[in-house]
Amino acid sequence: MQIVRSISETRTALRDLRVGRRTVGLVPTMGALHAGHVSLVRAARSQCDVVAATIFVNPTQFGPNEDFSKYPRTFEEDCRLLEQEGVDLLFAPGTDEMYPKGATTFVEVGEIGDRLDGVSRPGHFRGVATIVAKLFHIVGPDRAFFGQKDAAQVAVLRRMVRDLNFPLELVTCPTVREPDGLALSSRNRYLSPSERQIALALLRTLTEIEKRAAEGEVQSPVLIGVGLKVLAAEPGVRLDYLKIADADTLEDVRDIRNGALIAIAAWVGTTRLIDNILLGPRL
Numbered sequence: 001m002q003i004v005r006s007i008s009e010t011r012t013a014l015r016d017l018r019v020g021r022r023t024v025g026l027v028p029t030m031g032a033l034h035a036g037h038v039s040l041v042r043a044a045r046s047q048c049d050v051v052a053a054t055i056f057v058n059p060t061q062f063g064p065n066e067d068f069s070k071y072p073r074t075f076e077e078d079c080r081l082l083e084q085e086g087v088d089l090l091f092a093p094g095t096d097e098m099y100p101k102g103a104t105t106f107v108e109v110g111e112i113g114d115r116l117d118g119v120s121r122p123g124h125f126r127g128v129a130t131i132v133a134k135l136f137h138i139v140g141p142d143r144a145f146f147g148q149k150d151a152a153q154v155a156v157l158r159r160m161v162r163d164l165n166f167p168l169e170l171v172t173c174p175t176v177r178e179p180d181g182l183a184l185s186s187r188n189r190y191l192s193p194s195e196r197q198i199a200l201a202l203l204r205t206l207t208e209i210e211k212r213a214a215e216g217e218v219q220s221p222v223l224i225g226v227g228l229k230v231l232a233a234e235p236g237v238r239l240d241y242l243k244i245a246d247a248d249t250l251e252d253v254r255d256i257r258n259g260a261l262i263a264i265a266a267w268v269g270t271t272r273l274i275d276n277i278l279l280g281p282r283l
Helices: 007-017 035-047 075-084 110-114 124-139 148-163 186-190 193-198 201-214 220-232
Strands: 002-004 024-029 050-055 089-091 143-147 169-173 237-245 260-268 271-279
Touching: 002 007, 007 050, 007 089, 007 124, 024 035, 024 124, 035 050, 035 075, 035 143, 035 169, 050 075, 050 124, 089 124, 110 124, 110 148, 124 148, 143 148, 148 169, 148 260, 148 271, 186 271, 201 220, 201 237, 201 260, 201 271, 220 237, 220 260
Parallel strands: 002 089, 024 050, 024 143, 050 089, 143 169
Antiparallel strands: 237 260, 260 271
16 A cells, blocks of 8 residues: 655556556545444445545644544554555645645535534535545545445535536445444544443434334424434433435425435534434335
8 A cells, every 4th residue: 555645646646556547436534444434445445446545634624612633543553454455545645735825725515514514513514525625636536435424524525526527426335333333433432431322322313213204204393303302311412403304405304205314413421423314215
């Protein structure tokens, strides 16, 4: 596995790796890798000739009171994992490489960036879209791989790819969970053992809504009420949002007959966690 730090090195390396019209799959990450990231790498390996990964903790997607300084950084361990999974190229730039002094250009994502996580994290999706657009421009992948756990991010990036005419396919891979169902996240390592158990309330909320929907309920306010009842029994969970939305636009939907994204974000202790499920359209 080649490890490169500069944009020019990355482009040179990829020019060589593309010889013979080989396709490139990109897996952007912020490091602190886990089995969810591995699933993205394996999907990229199965669909592309060359796999490029990135590790960059992007400062522009963190708010002033968020965890940028303490976000876990496990670079050596991450490199071993990526090499073990057959990654061909790792781009791991410094902040100055991605945001040169005096940089003033950002990708504005419009109203979709002010929904779900964008409400409590103003500017978050502006930062996400900007760094991902930069990575797309630097790497020029044929396919880019993201996890369904970050459903709002996926919707924002899908819109960006469409609106800015990026010549690539954005591939969404299923959420990977712990054996007990907790969605894998780099932030899970912040949880104490007791908080780790409390965090399972997020999935219980989603599965109870899913169960009620399977029984025939289609009205979003009723289904939201079902979820809030579950959370009311969990004093250790501080809810940010529980939404039933269109998976593409992130706008609230009145009922789930055409399918829907059921998304939740909540704090357990000082750790903010997200999870979601997709419901298919009713026939």
